[in-house]
Amino acid sequence: MDSGQETVANIDPNVLIEMIKGWVPGLIDFGIRLLLAVLLLFVGGRLIKVVKKFLWRTLNRAGVDDGLNRFLTSVANVLLYGILIFIAAEHIGISSASIIALLGSAGVAIGLALQGSLANFAGGVLILIAKPFKVGDYIMTADGEAGTVKDIGLVYTTLTTADNSKIVIPNGGLSNSVLTNVTGMDKRRVDLEVGIGYNSDLKQAQKIMREILETHPLVLKEEPIQVFVKSLGDSSVRLEGRAWASTDDYWQVRWDVTEAVKLAFDEARIEIPFNQMDVHIINESKE
Numbered sequence: 001m002d003s004g005q006e007t008v009a010n011i012d013p014n015v016l017i018e019m020i021k022g023w024v025p026g027l028i029d030f031g032i033r034l035l036l037a038v039l040l041l042f043v044g045g046r047l048i049k050v051v052k053k054f055l056w057r058t059l060n061r062a063g064v065d066d067g068l069n070r071f072l073t074s075v076a077n078v079l080l081y082g083i084l085i086f087i088a089a090e091h092i093g094i095s096s097a098s099i100i101a102l103l104g105s106a107g108v109a110i111g112l113a114l115q116g117s118l119a120n121f122a123g124g125v126l127i128l129i130a131k132p133f134k135v136g137d138y139i140m141t142a143d144g145e146a147g148t149v150k151d152i153g154l155v156y157t158t159l160t161t162a163d164n165s166k167i168v169i170p171n172g173g174l175s176n177s178v179l180t181n182v183t184g185m186d187k188r189r190v191d192l193e194v195g196i197g198y199n200s201d202l203k204q205a206q207k208i209m210r211e212i213l214e215t216h217p218l219v220l221k222e223e224p225i226q227v228f229v230k231s232l233g234d235s236s237v238r239l240e241g242r243a244w245a246s247t248d249d250y251w252q253v254r255w256d257v258t259e260a261v262k263l264a265f266d267e268a269r270i271e272i273p274f275n276q277m278d279v280h281i282i283n284e285s286k287e
Contacts, residue, residue, distance in 0.1 A: 037088040044084040052077050066135065068128040071154060123171035124154040133181045140180040145169065187220060188250045190243050192257055195236030197271035202229070202237060205270050209241045212260045218249040236273040 055076055059069045133139050133149055139159070140146040147159030147167050157174055159167040182188075196205050210227045213219055223244035230240040241261075245253040265272055 033092050037091040040088050040091060041084065044087075045081075048077065048080045048084065051080065068131075071125065071128050119172035120155045120170045123173070123175035124152070124157075126175045127152060127157070127171055128154075132179065133184065137184060138182040140182060141169065141174065142178045146182075183247050185247060187223070187244050187246050190219075190245055190250060190253050190257065191240060192242075192254065192261065193230060193238060193240045194261055194265075195233060195238050195273055196265070197235075197273050198237060200237075200270045201268075204268060205239060205265065208264045208268060208270070209239060209261060212257055212264065213241055213243040216243075216253060216256060216260075218245055218253045218256075220244040220246070 052073055056069060056073050059072060064072070127133075133152075135149050135152060137149050138147070139149060145159065145167055147161040147165075149157065150160050151158040153171070155171060156168050157171055159169065161167065192209075194209075196202070206227045210225065213225045213227070214221075219225070220243070224242075226240075226242040228240060230238045232238070241257070243253070243257075262272070
């Protein structure tokens with residue numbers, strides 16, 4: 001018989017029983033604390049869901065943007081669950097200081113590995129708080145991307161173009177670049193420039209443009225309407241008409257007025273010059 005078997009054989013059963021009896025109170029105490037921690041997590045999780053729904057409804061009634069509402073609700077959810085886990089951990093004898101130290105070390109490692117994503121996350125938070133645009137706005141970025149904002153996430157913003165393509169832009173670059181919010185205002189000015197020939201009736205052309213702008217049903221009548229000579233070009237007199245329309249009607253007004261001006265100028269025999277090329281063919285006869 002080897003030494004290991006001899007050691008087991010030499011253990012006094014009474015001593016072993018006494019050892020197990022000594023463990024029982026500790027095991028019972030640990031079991032009770034573990035059961036209380038599980039019960040605490042269950043009840044606390046239910047309460048957190050109630051608080052989350054209450055916070056969502058409160059922010060929604062306050063008119064907070066849906067994207068910012070989701071962000072604030074998510075942050076509150078994470079914080080409440082973190083507090084709940086700390087309390088439950090202390091009930092089973094785990095020091096909260098140890099958990100904080102572990103989370104701190106993990107946070108540093110994750111932060112170094114995800115620097116770009118964290119920059120996008122920070123950009124998303126900035127966009128949701130500063131609100132340079134909202135869901136439904138039509139924006140144009142400095143990189144030439146343009147589309148309607150469909151979703152503002154914490155990392156990416158999603159646009160859809162006029163032909164229904166999907167554009168996903170990282171929030172880090174979007175929050176640090178120049179962008180144009182085309183639909184950010186309730187109304188826009190419609191500027192229409194057209195050239196007429198030098199031999200055409202200038203006053204009549206101005207009168208026609210003004211009448212078209214003044215009679216269009218979607219042009220805002222309370223805003224000024226202007227028709228003036230913008231410049232004298234090499235081959236045409238450049239007229240410009242300005243009127244205001246609601247943002248939703250901008251393109252319809254622009255299309256309608258452009259077509260109406262062309263038809264009216266044709267009817268009034270007002271020339272709209274266009275580039276022309278004269279080709280001279282030289283026919284040299286061979287002897």
